[in-house]
Amino acid sequence: MLESGIIIRALMRNKIGALLIALQIALTMTIMVNAIFMIQDRQQQMQRESGIDEKNTFYLTNTVFAQDYNIQVEMQADLNLIRKMPGVVDAIQINAIPLSGGGWSMALQHEPGDDKDTVSSALYMVDDHGINTLGVELIAGVNFTPNDIQWRASGQSTWPDKTIITKAFAKSLYPDDWQSALGKTFYISQNQPMQIVGVMKNLQAPWNGWSGVERSMLVPFQMESQGSKYLIRTEAGRRDELMPIIEKALAERIKGRLIRRVTTIEDTRKKSYRQHNATNKILTTVVSTLTLITGFGIVGLALFSINRRTKQIGTRRALGATKWQIMRYFMVENFIISTFGVIFGCIGAIALNMWLATTFNLTPINIELIIIGAITLFIVGQLAVLYPARKASLISPATATRTI
Amino acid sequence: MLIMKDISKIFQTGDIQTHALRDFNLTVNEGDFISVTGPSGSGKTTFLNIAGLLETYTHGEFLLDGEDVGKLNDNGRSRMRNEKIGFIFQGFNLIPDLNLFDNVDVPLRYRGFNAKQRKLRIEENLERVGLASRMKHLPSQLSGGQQQRVAIARALATSPRFLLADEPTGNLDSEMANGVMSLLEEINQQGTTIVMVTHDALLAERATRTIQVKDGRVSELEILAQQAIA
Amino acid sequence: MFSYYLKIAWISILRHWGLSLLMICAIGLGIGAAMTTVTVNYLMSANPIPHKSEQLYYVQLDSWDVNDPFDEGKNPPDQMTYTDATNLWKAKKAFRQSVNAQTYAVIEPNDPDLLPIIADGRANTADFFAMFDVPFIYGGGWTEQADINKELVVVINKETNDKVFGGKDSVGETLKIDGDMFKVVGVINTWEPKPRFYDVTTGAFNKSADIFVPFSLIAEEKVRRSGNTNCWKPSGDGLAAFLAGECVWTQLWVELKTEQDKQEYLTFLNAYVEEQKQYGRFLRPLDNRLSNVMQWLENQEVVADDAKMMMAMSFMFLVVCLLNTVGLLLAKFLGKAPEIGLRQALGASKTTLFSQYMIESACIGLAGGILGLILAYLGLKGVESLYGDTMQGLATLDVSMTALAIILSLVSTILAGLYPTWRACNIQPAQQLKSQ
Known part of the structure; x- marks a missing residue:
């Protein structure tokens, strides 16, 4: 463009003004790109599937306080009651709930001994209804049989000899061929053998921030414990209707225990990712206000510079410049400033990402985001300068002949 | 009152030196009404800026009311402008955001008068230029001639001994210009020394003394001629 | 003169209200964002017990697996085994000591x-x-004798006292806890230290306990353990085997009056561990630590990464807002060049002009600061509703934060105004006074 030389020379005479806008654009881009990157990262985490039928599942806690209470008998009676209710798909007693943040982890090792390498995993204690209640998909091997289920006394240190693990866990044990894990015997608690009888497609651990969140195992245990949780899966759409009914039925069936914290898995997910969600909302707000501020800053400065140049613009018009040429002048000017801003912005974005990566263990940024950020800021700049440029183009050529 | 001895002003633009004033000599006496004429680019504006302490000079000696201007620092010059000099400009130079009262108030504030004194002076001087009734108006609500009257009121408000006027009627039609000139004459008769730059020969003649600036020098002949008349 | 500057600033701000509003909003948003995140960080890193945080120490012993050190050997375990906690408690080598879980x-x-x-x-x-x-509102704690004798005594908080006893002085009453009758010895007032420094292992910003019972009752199976348990070595069946095992789940705090006491206690700890080594325990190199309250909170990274990261982001945001303000002020002041030239002609010195334009900047800063405070207040409300329980009590503006907001906005706007003002003061009057 012919006039870009003229524009650059004019900018050089007002270096500071142009530099301030360029710096704003650069910083905005730095923040924007990194914030969007973090938002995406969190969103990806939030979109991971837990593996269970989240929509139709809920759980409650059962806390026994009476002294003369037969835990084994009453628990079986509770489960029988729930499983027979119309609308209920299945129910189990379980030690921990996926996504809830609290649970149990154990490690498996290829060979027995106290100095061998281990791979840790979340551990869920379920009976033969576990697969059905959780709604997980068994992709290899078999489910537990009723005969596999053992009672676990509080504080017991021995483990059953069968387990069903997730595919991700199998992959950690056999990085080359996860299928070879099936049927193999591993060791839990350093030296107790445990055979993998089945592999599930996926089931997340209760801790969403854990790097091994996809590694879980089911063991055929029912707990003889005063505090336990019941996980209940209903037919599609009947969860909310059944929650109070089941709570009431259990509470009325026997005294001496408390039924509490009747919670849906959907709520558990919400609570589990609450911080992620909150951070994302805050970051979104920051990025949008920041963009607005930068945009308005450009508008303000452009209006001012046009006010100061009213006479000059009038003279140009008098000398034959068209409205479009006047507008174009300001738009090209903004484009040139934005280019400098975006170049610094790229450097800034990468630098901030590097700092965040080392300080907060974030992964490096991808290049598409930087390009998207750059394009966004060019667009913001052009949109912001549109109104002032239009205003400039409306300055009457007669202004040139006025004295003041 | 004002003594300039061999004043030079050199502007340096790259390698080129421009002599705006060279060996400029002038003495202004108390009560003079001097008009300064000269062609465009002759150095009359530079003279006025130096006389008004708005610009510094390169060489020479300049005494204003007995004080050596060359020895003053920036603050000293500000104080002197405020106390001894009143300015009137071709473009009026009123502050558009402030009403007439506040415009006249500006130099009084810098002088440090108290509220009562300021009010008295503002009213007195606006009265003098016939605009007391429009004190709360903004400059944009006045005609050019009225604006220049406000500027004169502002220049007089601090009771300066010395009034500098730069083409005071340049932006006015002849009738308004005549009014402003009469006002200046009246002020001069009351004892204020006036130096007025103009290119209007008719107006220049109404001064008690006329000097011509050419190529940055006072045209000697002209001075002699004037002195002969006096 | 000050009032005159204020008046001129006021007129100037009003006359260019669009521009002023833009600057005030920019500063307000910047300050609002910065103050929101600063407040969260400040409250997260607050000292929950300022008058004696330097005398309270959290005790850590490295009893972990020699083959697979805790935290890759960087830190000893964050809790203690039952065996060590009770041994150290019984030794009574500190001014005060408390085992808890x-x-x-x-x-x-x-x-x-x-x-x-x-x-x-x-x-x-x-x-x-x-x-x-x-x-305490009523009564007090129990005696050491009650710990030793495993007495069924309890201290309850105000909330529980209101619920169960209707808020009356319930000292001496009995309360059925897990089927056993406990005697109430004290009722405490609302006590919610933030962070909940005495136990950060289960959430540093969680609620404080409802009831307090003697630690020795855990071994009697009169109360149920909860909280985190971490084991590196399998223990046998049953509670007795668990208690004797290498699982960490207890926390030991000691109160030591002087630096010398601290050194002596550390020597004692080292001697204790050396002695335990004889029984085949503590195979890792000696790494016993005493951390005072603030050191412990720091070590446990109580301030969330998210909070720190957002504080960094919000300060960059503030910088953008200030750059914005610098640009707008510069445009505004340079737009006033003719006025500045005139003022100089009328006798204003550079100092005078400097004060005038700095005061104008400060006025905008002050307005921005007030707006920022309002926005910070709303921002904190937002943070609270977004984060829920974990942020309860962490999202309030106290006096020092309010003062900080105002100071921050004033200082930052004055900084932002410095360059434009300097430029304005250096305008050459002669050039501005020529007719255009």
Whole structure:
């Protein structure tokens, strides 16, 4: 463009003004790109599937306080009651709930001994209804049989000899061929053998921030414990209707225990990712206000510079410049400033990402985001300068002949 | 009152030196009404800026009311402008955001008068230029001639001994210009020394003394001629 | 003169209200964002017990697996085994010492009309209350004798007292906890230290306990343990085997009056570990630590990464807002060049002009600061509603934060105004006064 030389020379005479806008654009881009990157990262985490039928599942806690209470008998009676209710798909007693943040982890090792390498995993204690209640998909091997289920006394240190693990866990044990894990015997608690009888497609651990969140195992245990949780899966759409009914039925069936914290898995997910969600909302707000501020800053400065140049613009018009040429002048000017801003912005974005990566263990940024950020800021700049440029183009050529 | 001895002003633009004033000599006496004429680019504006302490000079000696201007620092010059000099400009130079009262108030504030004194002076001087009734108006609500009257009121408000006027009627039609000139004459008769730059020969003649600036020098002949008349 | 500058600034701000509004909004948003995140960080890193945080120490012993060190050997385990905690407690080498762990219990109110309630509890030894200055309304803590004799005594909080006893002085009453009758010895007032420094392992910003019972009752199976348990070595079956095992789940705090006491206690700890080595325990190199309250909170990274990251982001945001302000002020002041030239001609010195334009900047800064405070208040409300319980009490503006907001906005706007003002003061009057 012919006039870009003229524009650059004019900018050089007002270096500071142009530099301030360029710096704003650069910083905005730095923040924007990194914030969007973090938002995406969190969103990806939030979109991971837990593996269970989240929509139709809920759980409650059962806390026994009476002294003369037969835990084994009453628990079986509770489960029988729930499983027979119309609308209920299945129910189990379980030690921990996926996504809830609290649970149990154990490690498996290829060979027995106290100095061998281990791979840790979340551990869920379920009976033969576990697969059905959780709604997980068994992709290899078999489910537990009723005969596999053992009672676990509080504080017991021995483990059953069968387990069903997730595919991700199998992959950690056999990085080359996860299928070879099936049927193999591993060791839990350093030296107790445990055979993998089945592999599930996926089931997340209760801790969403854990790097091994996809590694879980089911063991055929029912707990003889005063505090336990019941996980209940209903037919599609009947969860909310059944929650109070089941709570009431259990509470009325026997005294001496408390039924509490009747919670849906959907709520558990919400609570589990609450911080992620909150951070994302805050970051979104920051990025949008920041963009607005930068945009308005450009508008303000452009209006001012046009006010100061009213006479000059009038003279140009008098000398034959068209409205479009006047507008174009300001738009090209903004484009040139934005280019400098975006170049610094790229450097800034990468630098901030590097700092965040080392300080907060974030992964490096991808290049598409930087390009998207750059394009966004060019667009913001052009949109912001549109109104002032239009205003400039409306300055009457007669202004040139006025004295003041 | 004002003594300039061999004043030079050199502007340096790259390698080129421009002599705006060279060996400029002038003495202004108390009560003079001097008009300064000269062609465009002759150095009359530079003279006025130096006389008004708005610009510094390169060489020479300049005494204003007995004080050596060359020895003053920036603050000293500000104080002197405020106390001894009143300015009137071709473009009026009123502050558009402030009403007439506040415009006249500006130099009084810098002088440090108290509220009562300021009010008295503002009213007195606006009265003098016939605009007391429009004190709360903004400059944009006045005609050019009225604006220049406000500027004169502002220049007089601090009771300066010395009034500098730069083409005071340049932006006015002849009738308004005549009014402003009469006002200046009246002020001069009351004892204020006036130096007025103009290119209007008719107006220049109404001064008690006329000097011509050419190529940055006072045209000697002209001075002699004037002195002969006096 | 000051009032004159204020008046001129006021006129100037009003006359260019669009521009002024833009600057005030920019500063307000910047300050609002910065103050929101600063407040969250400040409250997260607050000292929960300022008057004695330097005398309270958290004790860590490295009893972990020699083959697979805890935290890759960077830190000793964050809790202690039952064996070590009780041994150190019995040794009584510190001015005060308290072993504690998290518990939960079902309370059956004496009034049959009231439903049983589940209470979060803490099992601790007698010194706990005195060490942490727990405020009592009625009664007090129990004696060391009660710990030793495993007495069924309980201290309850105000909320529980209101629920179960209708808020009356319940000292001496009995309370059925997990089927046993406990004697109430004290009722504490609302006590919610933020962070909950005495136990950060289960959430540094969680609620404090509802009831407090003697630690020795855990071994008697009178109360149920909850909280985190971490083991590196399998223990045998049953509670006795578990207690004797290498699982860490207890926390030991000691109160040491002087630096010398601290050194002596550390020497004692080292000697204790050396002695335990004879029984085949503590195979890792000696790494015993005493951390005072603030060191411990720091070590446990109580301030969330998210909070720190957002603070960094919000300060960059503030910088953008200030650059914006610098640009707008510059445009505004340079737009006033003719006025500045005139003022100089009328006798304004550079100092005078400097003060005038700085005051104008400061006025905008002050307005921005006030707007920023309002936005910070709203921002904190937003943060609170977004984060829920974990942010309860962490999202309030106190006096020092309010003052900081105002100071921050003034200082930053004055900084932002510095360059434009300097430029304005250096305008050459002669050039501005020529007719255009």
